Amino acid sequence: MSMKKKTFLMTAVTFAVVIAAFIICQVLIENKLMSRALRGQLIPICCYIVMAVSLNLTVGISGELSLGHAGFMSIGAFSGIVLAAWLKARFPELSDLARLLMAIVCGGLFSGVAGVLIGVPVLRLRGDYLAIVTLAFGEIIRNILNLVYFSLEGATLHASFNQPVLPGKFVYNGPAGAQGVTKIATFEVGFALVLFTLLVVFNLVNSRSGRAIKAIRDNRIAAESVGINVTKYKMMAFVISAVLAGMAGALFGLNYSTLQASKFNVDASIQVLVFVVLGGLGSILGSVISATVLYVLPEMLREFAQYRMLIYAVILILVMVLGNNPTLRGIVNRVGESLRGKNRKGDKAA
Amino acid sequence: MSEPIKHRSTTKMVPYPSESIVPERDLGKTPVLETRHLGIDFGGLKAVEDFNLTIGRTEIAGLIGPNGAGKTTVFNLLTKVYEPTTGTVLINGRDTKGMNIVQASHLGIARTFQNIRLFSNMTVEENVRVGLHNQVKYDMFTGILRLPRYWKQEKKQHEQALELLSLFDMQSLADEVSGSLPYGMQRRLEIVRALATNPSLLLLDEPAAGMNPHETEELMETIARIRDQFQIAILLIEHDMSLVMGVCEGICVLNFGKVIAKGTADEIQSNPLVIEAYLGKRKEANA
């Protein structure tokens, strides 16, 4: 099978899996077969799928380890929450759906701007330094969010920095976070956001820009020598990834009545990284499946909650150590080849 | 495509103003490459010193010398991996002072690497398509939204990539992952990728390394064919003397970062300084 057919098949399978999962969920909900607990998780699952796929764009496709992805999510979440609250006060006639969509766009926009601002210095660095600086930026974002205050007085939005005194009612209250958020997130919009993300990432990867991004990952000097502007394409991957994370954040934020910046710490970034690594670096379908399974599993096995991060840690180490073991890789390749060989024979017979 | 250029033995090399020689047919045109007093030192060590070289528009030139003579450093200076400490590099008459690798590539210089640098997780065709990056263009939004232009340009890229691969009869390998190719094929793919950037000067760093004599002979023919077909200049570093003497019109010998001889294959072969650089002084050889 040619590579092109393979990529096409992979894309088709990914979309099919996501759409099928959505239909099954809808049927289960209609027939009241889904537990309340699981139903409450559908929106966060959509958010984390988008987070994982977008982080995969940075780590798997572009090859830069980012440890601050949750920072972008938080920017999207809080800008989305503030915008939704203001829209409600200013334009009460707007439907919830319209406000949600506008909040998501706003979240993506703000996060994208942050992505540009952070990307300019960060992407000049390489490898370990880049990873640690993204982590630093994630922490700086969280620190700053703890000093920001927003309030609504009628339809007027007030904001302040490091000054927790504002007229009207707080929408976002520094360390106490967002309070009294109207939950307007819906599973349908979450599903649409997942589809949108998949479309953007798949189409990007299989285009001229995507190939440039992958080329830089594989060999930066060679990519430069054929005339590829490294900064531009690294930036492209980083900012698109940030925009998608911001959109996921807005959806996530509008699904809870209260939310603090402390939820988006290094642990949250690393959790998403675990989804990506376990699903396979560069594999979009892998990210979708691992985000779903790893998000649902711990909630279902609540009695083991304290072991969750422990198990994640062990999984991370094992996947890396065994996945990079030459003997094991050889075996996997041989098995894969013999399977493919069989298929080929099968094709001929048919 | 113009008529094939006559074989080396019939090429006449003539002096060029800056202590260099170029084929007579290229004399009236701007040289594709000209370096003047090029030099670089790394922490006091002069890796390359006073390097002067001119390459004609359709010349095949060779850069030879013992290990550690500074040949790859010269390539790195020409492609702007390093900024020279002294001297100038002119590509197609344009001074490259302060430029980076990407800008040098835009001026029409392309290269292969001594230690192969392919995009090893990508397919053979994708590697060539990356080489075509600045030849067949469309922007990011066209790609994400799959506008009509996307399909048109993708088709064009695909066709051009296959045509380039056909130079080495590699069309059938288009969908293989490049990192899994045999060594010799990887070297050939690097040449194809460099050619895809539509260069006017192609730098080949040890293209025959790891090839058997038969493959080397084939490579020699291909190099001459590439020059004829694309009407470009080629500068190659090579240790295989049969290839260098067989295909290069002008040869430049480097030792300890300095040019010790320049000339045609016959002149180089009989030059005592060159023999000394490769074999050592007669006395030492006897000792």
Place this chain on the structure above:
Amino acid sequence: MVSFLSHLFNGISLGSVYAIIALGYSMVYGIAKMLNFAHGDVIMVGAYVCFSALQYWHLPPIVGVLISIVLCTVLGMLIERLAYKPLRQSTSLAVLITAIGVSYLLQNLALLIWGANNKVFTSIVPFDALRLFGGELVISGESIATVVCGVAIMIGLNAFVRRTKMGKSMRAVSEDKNAAELMGINVNRTISMTFAIGSALAAVAGVLLCSTYPTLTPTTGSMPGIKAFTAAVFGGIGSIPGAMLGGVLLGVIEILGKAYISTELGDALVFAVLIIVLLFKPSGLLGKPVREKV
């Protein structure tokens, strides 16, 4: 003025802890060429072990510290052997992700063993605070002990690296692993030894850190770990005096920033320093620049 001096001394003391951690970070980075993300968590383990020795087994402080050093040394070597050694030929991305995994493993093991509740660490420093200016300026015994330890370790380590055979091997491996191997240096043993020394230093740092800031939780080590990495980069990675200088400067910046600018922004300030240093002088204050091979 007195309050400024007091902040300054606190900064130097905190900075000395960073410096001791940074020394370990810097050595490992210089020799194994990897960012040992779990280094900060070894600090936490060191502090917990010492805490347990004093609290549960009622051992004298010095014995507690020794046990802690020995256990951390073994732990460091074990981590290197099991998690990092198999990845020596892999990409830095794979190694870094593994290191993150080890970091989380240690944190969560600590959580299971010692529980999520804060432990209150009793200081092991036996002498009293120094009172100057008629008692206006108080420098705690812990601060003095930390600074003295920091300087002593730096001098000792510098001598070790310059004079001893193992130290010379370390420098050789950090210059060129392959060449060192050809010269008959046992690279695996050298790297293992580096982890041992780094982890032993981490244990000391953990005990000193918790003597000054007594709250002990499973995540106690992660922030100081990251900040110590910042210090190592600031001073110039691979340089022993650089790690010391970077650590002290960073500690002072953090404490003064918290005191005079904003408590919330103290950490942000430290990270801002990291970002600025990496952008404008990636080789750090005392490091030497590296050229990429093509």
